[in-house]
Amino acid sequence: MLEAFDMETSTLKAALLPERENLIETLIGEILEVAPFYSAFPRSAQLAMAARLIDLYLDALDEVKPEALRTYGIEVYTRRQEQGASLLEVLHGISIGRRAMSRIALLRVPMAELAGEILTRVEQASDELVRVAVAVYEKRRDTERRAFEALEQRYQDLYQRTPALMHSLDHEGRLTTVSDRWLEFLGYTRDEVLGRRSIEFVTEETRKRALAEHFPRLRREGRVDGADAQFVKKTGEVVDARLSSVAVRDERGEIQQILAVFEDVTAEVQAIRALRESEERWRGLTELAPLPLAVHKGGVFLWVNEALSRLLGLPRDEIVGMNVLRIVHPDDHALLIDRLRKSKDGRIALPPIEERYLHADGSVIYADVAARPILFEGEEATQIAVVDVTARKHAEHVQRQNEAQARLIEAQEETLRALSTPLIPIGAGILVTPLIGRITGDRAAGILETIAAGVVAQGARVAIVDVTGVPEADVSVAEALVRVAQAIRLLGAEVVITGIQPSIARTLVDLGADLGSLATRATLRDGITYALRHSSRRRL
Amino acid sequence: MNTTDLFLSLTPHKVLEAVEDAGFPVNPLCYPLNSFENRVYEVELEDRSRLVAKFYRPGRWSPEQILEEHLFLADLAEAEVPVCLPRTLRGGGTLGTIDGISYCLFPRMGGRAPDEPDSDLLERLGMLAARIHNVGAARPAVHRVRLDADAFVRQNVAFLRDKGSIPARLLARYERAARTIADFVDEGIQGTAVHRIHGDLHLGNLLLRDGVLSVVDFDDMVVGPAVQDLWLLLPGEGVEARIALESFLEGYEVLRAFDRKSLRLATPLRGLRRVHYAAWIARRFHDPIFPRTFPHFGTEAYWEEETRDLELIVQMITQERGGFEA
Numbered sequence: 008m009l010e011a012f013d014m015e016t017s018t019l020k021a022a023l024l025p026e027r028e029n030l031i032e033t034l035i036g037e038i039l040e041v042a043p044f045y046s047a048f049p050r051s052a053q054l055a056m057a058a059r060l061i062d063l064y065l066d067a068l069d070e071v072k073p074e075a076l077r078t079y080g081i082e083v084y085t086r087r088q089e090q091g092a093s094l095l096e097v098l099h100g101i102s103i104g105r106r107a108m109s110r111i112a113l114l115r116v117p118m119a120e121l122a123g124e125i126l127t128r129v130e131q132a133s134d135e136l137v138r139v140a141v142a143v144y145e146k147r148r149d150t151e152r153r154a155f156e157a158l159e160q161r162y163q164d165l166y167q168r169t170p171a172l173m174h175s176l177d178h179e180g181r182l183t184t185v186s187d188r189w190l191e192f193l194g195y196t197r198d199e200v201l202g203r204r205s206i207e208f209v210t211e212e213t214r215k216r217a218l219a220e221h222f223p224r225l226r227r228e229g230r231v232d233g234a235d236a237q238f239v240k241k242t243g244e245v246v247d248a249r250l251s252s253v254a255v256r257d258e259r260g261e262i263q264q265i266l267a268v269f270e271d272v273t274a275e276v277q278a279i280r281a282l283r284e285s286e287e288r289w290r291g292l293t294e295l296a297p298l299p300l301a302v303h304k305g306g307v308f309l310w311v312n313e314a315l316s317r318l319l320g321l322p323r324d325e326i327v328g329m330n331v332l333r334i335v336h337p338d339d340h341a342l343l344i345d346r347l348r349k350s351k352d353g354r355i356a357l358p359p360i361e362e363r364y365l366h367a368d369g370s371v372i373y374a375d376v377a378a379r380p381i382l383f384e385g386e387e388a389t390q391i392a393v394v395d396v397t398a399r400k401h402a403e404h405v406q407r408q409n410e411a412q413a414r415l416i417e418a419q420e421e422t423l424r425a426l427s428t429p430l431i432p433i434g435a436g437i438l439v440t441p442l443i444g445r446i447t448g449d450r451a452a453g454i455l456e457t458i459a460a461g462v463v464a465q466g467a468r469v470a471i472v473d474v475t476g477v478p479e480a481d482v483s484v485a486e487a488l489v490r491v492a493q494a495i496r497l498l499g500a501e502v503v504i505t506g507i508q509p510s511i512a513r514t515l516v517d518l519g520a521d522l523g524s525l526a527t528r529a530t531l532r533d534g535i536t537y538a539l540r541h542s543s544r545r546r547l
Numbered sequence: 548m549n550t551t552d553l554f555l556s557l558t559p560h561k562v563l564e565a566v567e568d569a570g571f572p573v574n575p576l577c578y579p580l581n582s583f584e585n586r587v588y589e590v591e592l593e594d595r596s597r598l599v600a601k602f603y604r605p606g607r608w609s610p611e612q613i614l615e616e617h618l619f620l621a622d623l624a625e626a627e628v629p630v631c632l633p634r635t636l637r638g639g640g641t642l643g644t645i646d647g648i649s650y651c652l653f654p655r656m657g658g659r660a661p662d663e664p665d666s667d668l669l670e671r672l673g674m675l676a677a678r679i680h681n682v683g684a685a686r687p688a689v690h691r692v693r694l695d696a697d698a699f700v701r702q703n704v705a706f707l708r709d710k711g712s713i714p715a716r717l718l719a720r721y722e723r724a725a726r727t728i729a730d731f732v733d734e735g736i737q738g739t740a741v742h743r744i745h746g747d748l749h750l751g752n753l754l755l756r757d758g759v760l761s762v763v764d765f766d767d768m769v770v771g772p773a774v775q776d777l778w779l780l781l782p783g784e785g786v787e788a789r790i791a792l793e794s795f796l797e798g799y800e801v802l803r804a805f806d807r808k809s810l811r812l813a814t815p816l817r818g819l820r821r822v823h824y825a826a827w828i829a830r831r832f833h834d835p836i837f838p839r840t841f842p843h844f845g846t847e848a849y850w851e852e853e854t855r856d857l858e859l860i861v862q863m864i865t866q867e868r869g870g871f872e873a
Binding site for chain 1: 626678681684685686784785786787789790793794797801802807808866867
């Protein structure tokens with residue numbers, strides 16, 4: 008084909024015209040590799056597009072016509088842009104066309120000078136097309152940017168005026184927008200904060216948590232809700248905040264920006280802190296208190312002190328989480344359940360009651376239990392104070408037993424007393440008093456009273472005191488018998504002592520008691536006989 | 548002749564002494580590394596590891612300016628941008644002084660400059676530059692030089708003229724071209740955001756190792772427009788250059804918005820650098836290393852070429868304006 012070029016008769020365009028189809032195919036083949044945009048078109052459209060560009064280059068070989076190139080560029084590249092081609096893809100088209108033309112020129116035109124001329128003109132055409140393409144894209148970009156900036160401005164106005172504490176960050180965590188309220192609250196101007204990283208405005212602790220937890224979670228899950236954070240005002244004052252953020256991703260899934268809003272919870276946090284401090288103080292006081300104390304909610308222990316742990320013989324961590332019923336005596340379960348119900352889960356104070364608990368060793372603990380509502384770690388619960396009354400209960404029990412025994416003894420003694428001085432009227436003014444058992448001083452006095460009262464009441468003239476049942480007699484017995492006889496005699500009656508045992512007789516003798524005034528008989532029968540006789544005689 | 552900036556006292560012995568003073572016991576081994584502006588040595592420590600000791604040219608930067616360079620590096624490192632952080636010296640801080648010469652120590656950083664970038668690498672470079680600029684924009688640098696036409700063009704032209712460096716027959720042309728470039732820089736920089744930038748971000752200041760791209764040599768860090776860190780990485784003109792630019796911006800704009808209007812500054816900044824470079828050689832020419840390295844400097848041919856190139860740049864700017872206005 009080289010010989011086909013005739014310098015005299017041919018133009019440069021004519022020299023390369025036979026390669027037109029080849030150039031078009033080359034352009035299509037290469038452009039599809041680097042500019043995916045063109046692959047969306049049917050083959051016929053690709054051919055038409057490539058042909059227009061190659062023809063433009065071929066025309067430029069004879070004369071570079073900037074106006075023609077510009078007209079082509081403005082028309083074609085405006086359309087390409089509307090169709091979605093990137094500037095890069097358009098530039099690739101120009102570049103591939105230029106390279107193809109240059110290659111063919113070097114092959115087809117034998118003379119270096121002419122080949123150089125061809126390359127220069129292709130270069131000029133290519134540069135002109137690039138200028139136009141860039142200008143078209145820049146113009147469009149400017150228009151879009153202005154529209155975007157106007158939109159952005161409206162958005163910024165809205166954003167800035169919102170009463171919320173809002174900020175947005177770029178993908179690197181730098182502040183790109185902040186609301187007026189944000190600035191007012193933290194005390195900065197917009198110029199002082201935009202472009203700086205948001206973590207520059209928080210405490211060190213929050214910064215660490217943001218880097219270690221919040222940002223990774225934002226990347227992973229796309230949002231973080233209600234995170235605790237501490238911001239630092241320009242004055243240095245630290246404020247507590249609850250921060251929520253959401254990540255906005257681009258079409259490739261990369262985080263483009265982060266929108267965040269936070270609320271000032273300083274007062275709330277301070278209240279919680281005060282409550283916590285109060286709880287700490289309460290714990291400090293109650294942990295080591297000797298009085299067993301516990302907090303439960305709905306019957307489940309939330310906290311117990313050491314004293315209660317000792318009382319029940321169980322470790323504290325074992326009690327916490329345990330149902331109250333586990334440590335209450337089964338017989339008191341119904342009582343406890345009723346009490347829980349009445350207290351409406353601890354919201355109403357109830358008067359103290361006595362309950363029985365079970366020690367770990369199975370023994371029963373008696374306790375007076377007082378309960379009152381309490382706010383524990385922010386929740387309504389019931390605090391109970393337990394007074395161990397087991398010892399008192401045992402003491403009371405023993406006392407009750409003792410009292411009963413004492414009462415029994417008293418009754419027995421009364422009976423005994425009654426039985427110990429029986430008065431048996433056997434008629435005809437005769438009373439018989441058989442005495443059984445040891446006679447103490449008190450008993451002697453009682454005997455005296457009983458017989459005296461009986462003599463008077465019965466109008467007896469003879470009182471027989473039978474001492475057969477008295478095992479022994481001491482001085483007091485002898486004296487008592489003497490005193491009884493003297494007293495009865497003063498009442499106008501006579502005393503007959505019967506059944507004196509040898510030991511008593513000896514004592515009486517040893518005492519030297521004056522028994523001359525006493526009638527004595529060996530047995531009760533002898534005494535009755537004597538009395539009957541003596542009585543009838545006296546009646547006569 | 549001003550010799551205060553010539554490192555005359557910086558013998559190898561002093562280099563080792565400086566590193567020891569900084570708290571790093573050394574073996575008596577130090578190797579000079581290639582640097583015209585500063586003096587840089589690789590020093591072997593007692594444990595056989597190596598440090599790079601950088602001695603700043605006296606009189607060029609104040610300690611505050613150098614510390615702003617170190618602060619920028621620290622900010623970048625915190626943002627996980629791969630840079631080489633100066634070591635903390637004994638007694639704290641990163642900047643030492645020996646015989647009036649400021650110095651700092653860097654860990655040795657291996658790697659090679661990346662090859663001519665393809666579109667993938669360009670996209671990565673764009674992302675890297677964007678990350679540097681995100682960090683750069685987050686904090687001001689009040690002591691560092693601001694990249695503008697006065698400091699980098701007009702004052703340099705005045706210096707060259709006053710020094711009689713430019714041949715008389717070329718002076719007017721050179722000045723006219725340079726002045727035009729300065730005006731274009733002024734015009735382009737107006738309304739363009741400026742912040743801390745690398746300032747000399749070319750492929751030679753990038754290290755590629757194990758797939759990681761690191762940035763080194765922040766010696767020319769300035770406060771300037773982002774586009775300054777862009778054009779040095781990209782080829783000059785034509786459709787391939789534009790493709791490279793678009794690939795770079797594809798990466799950049801993933802991480803940071805780029806003001807495309809500032810692209811019109813690229814060619815004026817190319818001119819600015821050209822003038823600044825010539826003045827820099829002229830200023831340092833009393834340093835023996837400069838005549839050896841730039842024997843051509845100061846000749847008629849040199850200035851002829853410089854003038855022609857500046858005029859060409861003016862022409863390109865004018866042409867680009869046409870394109871932008873289409």
